[in-house]
Amino acid sequence: IDNALAPLPQHRDEHGKLRNGAFNSRNPLVGIIMGSDSDLPVMRDAAKMLDGFEIPYELTIVSAHRTPDRLVEYAKTAVTRGLRVVIAGAGGAAHLPGMVASMTALPVIGVPVKGSTLDGVDSLYSIVQMPRGIPVATVAINNATNAGLLAARIVATSIPSLTAQVETYSARLENEVMGKVDRLEK
Numbered sequence: 187i188d189n190a191l192a193p194l195p196q197h198r199d200e201h202g203k204l205r206n207g208a209f210n211s212r213n214p215l216v217g218i219i220m221g222s223d224s225d226l227p228v229m230r231d232a233a234k235m236l237d238g239f240e241i242p243y244e245l246t247i248v249s250a251h252r253t254p255d256r257l258v259e260y261a262k263t264a265v266t267r268g269l270r271v272v273i274a275g276a277g278g279a280a281h282l283p284g285m286v287a288s289m290t291a292l293p294v295i296g297v298p299v300k301g302s303t304l305d306g307v308d309s310l311y312s313i314v315q316m317p318r319g320i321p322v323a324t325v326a327i328n329n330a331t332n333a334g335l336l337a338a339r340i341v342a343t344s345i346p347s348l349t350a351q352v353e354t355y356s357a358r359l360e361n362e363v364m365g366k367v368d369r370l371e372k
């Protein structure tokens with residue numbers, strides 16, 4: 187799927203590495219960000235889901251409190267860089283999704299990442315309890331798979347072939363369950 191709206195990445199350094207302001211792979215439609223690399227084992231499920239639908243995405247670390255300037259740059263350039271939706275995962279006092287949502291008109295999906303204490307309820311409450319006016323669509327704790335799926339559904343609103351793929355995915359789930367029902371009832 188091609189993103190006609192997206193500009194090319196702004197710059198690479200001398201080693202060919204993408205640098206601040208050029209967060210992406212080629213013409214991504216979805217931005218996947220997380221507060222720390224420790225969130226990656228959870229957040230890579232969102233990437234896997236998008237890979238399955240062949241939706242281009244970028245994936246990087248943006249910390250609301252450790253790299254606040256990077257957060258502002260990321261959020262404020264998200265629309266002009268061609269993204270259609272941002273998935274933001276964070277743990278603890280998880281303000282990353284809400285802060286991104288405050289600086290972009292794009293839909294933001296928050297993934298509460300379970301930390302070593304409080305079973306992820308801290309992250310869930312931090313993300314789901316956004317005050318009036320700045321929405322974050324929150325998925326279940328550690329459920330980056332659903333975040334990827336929701337992002338695919340959002341992108342599909344403007345790409346009909348993708349809608350068919352999402353429907354096929356759901357049909358496959360239904361078939362799996364019905365196969366189990368058949369075996370159980372034999």
Ligand code: RP5
Nearest residue numbers: 221222224225276277278299
């Ligand atoms: C948050 O703090 C991150 O999103 C992560 O879930 C949590 C812990 O980060 P690390 O201490 O592992 O870098 O900002």
